[in-house]
Amino acid sequence: MANPLYRKHIISIPDFSREELELVVDTAGRLKHSPRNDLLKDKLIGSCFFEPSTRTRLSFETAVQRLGGNVIGFADGGNTSAKKGETLADSIKIIGSYTDAVVMRHPKEGAARLASQFSAVPVINGGDGSNQHPTQTLLDLFTIKETQGTLENLTVAFVGDLKYGRTVHSLTQALSQFNCRFYFVSPEALAMPDYICEELDEKGVQYTLVSSLDDVIPQVDILYMTRVQRERFDEAEFKKIQGKYVLRADMLANARTNLRVLHPLPRVDEIATDVDSTPHAYYFEQAKNGVYARQALLALVLNETV
Amino acid sequence: MQYTRTVEALKEGTVIDHLPAGQGMKILRLFKLAETGERVTVGLNLSSRHMGAKDIIKVENIALTEEQANELALFAPRATVNVIENFEVVKKHQLELPETIEGIFDCPNSNCISHGEPVKSFFYVKPTATDTKMKCKYCEKVFSKDIVAEVK
């Protein structure tokens, strides 16, 4: 029997069942420990970046090539037909007719969902505006499973910009399928949006809004840091919160031994570099895991069994 | 009794009655009833025994479908929609909030891909205790129904 993601579009985390999330995570783990260079043999993947994102693109293209596949595409959609007024629907129809799957990033929300309606081959969302970035969430889940041995019953603190951070929104949605509990640590102006909190309430997920990072560190298994962007505040406001959402090594003195610090990267100054050498730092391994999570997805979407 | 004098009886078509006063023009616009080319009669601020004031719309030769009637439920859950054939009511629609709405409203998110592409807008409708929420299928943003309905 084909795996449940075979020939499916990968658009948005809420589309995934718990079993499908676990399938991707477990497959990523297998591919990390036993690399396969044959799973995309003779497959051609479209890598369509209508908006540049070097990091995500390199991670995807590495994943394709490691699995023995080939890539065509573009890194900066600003130079392509979209500028000449071609609809995304038309672009994707054509690219889909050349390739076995399309990985795409686009500056507009909903672009991947729309593309999936016009593509004859699976579409994998590499980010659509401020909406979804499912492969980031899948690599986060894989990293959490890898460091904790489970996704279940964990306590996870999200720190920083919880309002605009789409990675944080998707990850809470995904983890809420695994009976995790959350701490949301942010300035009030960047608090978790109401609609996410309402969703969590509906699912009966436990969460606590807190303003102090120090208080939660001894309580949690995962500390998920994000960047608080200066541009979101005026100067006076920023002064007030500056430094409050920065993690330094000494703050981890009372942390559980299994605590791991994650960050979607790039970091600026929200994780001091002295954290890097603590056993809690895991963000660079997390970035590396992006390749395995993307390999897992591509392999599952393009092979009946993996 | 008053509207039989102000708005003449309909031979074929649909009567949308008991709209809250002030909603008539909005519904006319949203459902593009004026663009049908059919004769449309609108009564605004008519007196109503139950509602105080109400609006009413009569469209000739067009029978509103179940689906269209349900879309009306977003704005006027207590409206009545009667389909008329040969001066007789042949169908009284029971308004029920639809689960999805396609093509009536534009997505309020200006950065949503649904604008400028060959697709109809599409929302999932979810009633909550105090409001009705609409979630765009494309950008996945959730809006209060009043925000969606104000667009255009």
Ligand SMILES: [Zn+2]
């Ligand atoms: Zn939208």
